[in-house]
Amino acid sequence: MLKHNFSAGPCVLPQEVFKKAADAVLNFNDLSILEISHRSKDFVEVMEKARSLALEHLGLTGKGYTALYLGGGASMQFLMVAYNLLENKAAYLDTGTWSAKAIKEAKMFGDVNVVASSKESNYNYIPKDYTVPTDVDYFHFQTNNTIFGTQLHETPDVKVPLVCDMSSDIMSRQRNFDAYDLIYAGAQKNMGPAGATLIVVKDEILGKVSRQIPSMLDYKVHASKDSMFNTPPVFPIYVTMLTLEWLKANGGIDWVETLNKEKAAKIYNEIDNNPLFKGFVTNPEDRSIMNVTFSLHDESLKDRFDTLWKEAGINGLNGHRSVGGYRASIYNALTIDSIDALVATMKELERTA
Numbered sequence: 211m212l213k214h215n216f217s218a219g220p221c222v223l224p225q226e227v228f229k230k231a232a233d234a235v236l237n238f239n240d241l242s243i244l245e246i247s248h249r250s251k252d253f254v255e256v257m258e259k260a261r262s263l264a265l266e267h268l269g270l271t272g273k274g275y276t277a278l279y280l281g282g283g284a285s286m287q288f289l290m291v292a293y294n295l296l297e298n299k300a301a302y303l304d305t306g307t308w309s310a311k312a313i314k315e316a317k318m319f320g321d322v323n324v325v326a327s328s329k330e331s332n333y334n335y336i337p338k339d340y341t342v343p344t345d346v347d348y349f350h351f352q353t354n355n356t357i358f359g360t361q362l363h364e365t366p367d368v369k370v371p372l373v374c375d376m377s378s379d380i381m382s383r384q385r386n387f388d389a390y391d392l393i394y395a396g397a398q399k400n401m402g403p404a405g406a407t408l409i410v411v412k413d414e415i416l417g418k419v420s421r422q423i424p425s426m427l428d429y430k431v432h433a434s435k436d437s438m439f440n441t442p443p444v445f446p447i448y449v450t451m452l453t454l455e456w457l458k459a460n461g462g463i464d465w466v467e468t469l470n471k472e473k474a475a476k477i478y479n480e481i482d483n484n485p486l487f488k489g490f491v492t493n494p495e496d497r498s499i500m501n502v503t504f505s506l507h508d509e510s511l512k513d514r515f516d517t518l519w520k521e522a523g524i525n526g527l528n529g530h531r532s533v534g535g536y537r538a539s540i541y542n543a544l545t546i547d548s549i550d551a552l553v554a555t556m557k558e559l560e561r562t563a
C-alpha cells in the first residue's frame with residue numbers, strides 16, 4: 211500500500227506525474243530525459259511550456275512578467291532578490307525561520323527595516339499592525355510559513371514593490387498575483403521535485419540598482435536567455451511542467467483551492483473538536499491551508515498516537531524541531547483519502563485513550 215505522505219517538502223506529487231516522469235526517464239522521444247541536450251528542440255519546448263504554464267496559472271500572461279526556473283533553491287532567492295533590487299533600503303516582515311534567513315542575506319546589500327515580527331511568540335501568528343515606509347525599494351514577505359503553519363490570507367496594501375516568497379503555497383490558491391512585482395518559490399513544496407525554483411518577475415523592476423551583478427545572479431541575464439543562460443535543472447523542470455499540466459487538466463488554481471480549503475477544514479475541525487488536540491496558531495484567521503500544526507494536550511499519549519498514525523500508513527507527520535508536535539502538510543496532490551486517514555487516527559486515539 212502506498213503511504214499517505216504529509217511531508218513538508220519535498221512533497222507528495224500526483225501519481226500520474228510520477229508515472230509520466232518515470233516513462234520519460236526510460237524513453238523521451240527515443241532518448242532518456244536525463245541524457246538529452248538542454249538545447250535540443252524537445253527540451254526547449256518543455257522549458258517554454260513550464261514557463262508559460264506558470265504565468266497562465268497565475269493569470270500573468272501578457273502582463274509584462276517573465277517566468278524563470280533557476281537552481282539554488284528558494285534560499286538562493288534570499289540573496290538574489292537583494293542583489294538585484296536593494297539599492298538603499300528594503301522592508302521585511304518577519305513571520306518565521308525563512309523570513310529571518312531572507313533578512314540576514316538582505317542586510318549584506320543595504321538597510322533592512324523589519325516592520326514587524328512575531329518571533330517573540332515563536333511565530334504563532336501573523337503580525338498585521340505595521341506600516342511599510344514609502345521610501346523603501348521593496349517590501350518582502352512570505353505568504354505561507356511552512357514551519358509554523360501560518361498564512362497571510364490578504365495581500366498587504368502597500369505602495370512599494372511587493373516581493374514575495376510563496377514557496378509553500380504557490381499554485382494552491384488564488385491571490386491578486388498582478389499586485390506582486392516578484393514572486394519566487396522552490397518547486398519542491400507544491401509544484402515538483404527539489405532542484406528548480408520558479409521566479410516570476412515584472413520586467414520593469416529590473417535593471418535599477420547601480421551595483422554590478424555577477425551574471426549567474428542577475429535576473430536580467432537569465433531572462434534575456436529565456437532561462438537557459440546555463441544548463442538548467444532539466445529533470446526537475448520537466449516534472450514541474452507535468453505537475454502544472456495536471457493542475458490545468460483538473461481545473462487549475464480555482465479547482466485546487468476549493469479542494470485545499472475542504473482538506474484544511476476537515477483537519478482543523480478535528481483539532482478543534484477533539485479534546486486531546488490543540489492547534490499551534492493562536493488566531494484562527496492566520497491558519498495555513500497548506501501546513502497544519504498541532505499537538506497533544508497530554509504528551510503521555512504521544513507513543514500511542516505515533517503508533518496509530520504510522521500503522522495507518524501515514525508518513526511525515528512530525529512537527530519541525532522548532533515547534534514540536536505535529537505538522538500535516540497538505541499540498542495540492544494530497545488527497546481527501548489521506549486527510550480522512552489522519553482524522554480517523556485522531557478519532558481512534560480519542561475513542562481508546
Ligand SMILES: *Cc1c(COP(=O)(O)O)cnc(C)c1O
Nearest residue numbers: 283284285308356375377378396
Ligand atoms: C522550504 C522553504 C524555503 C527554502 O527552500 P530551499 O529550496 O530549501 O532553499 C524558503 N522559503 C519557504 C517559505 C520555504 O518553505
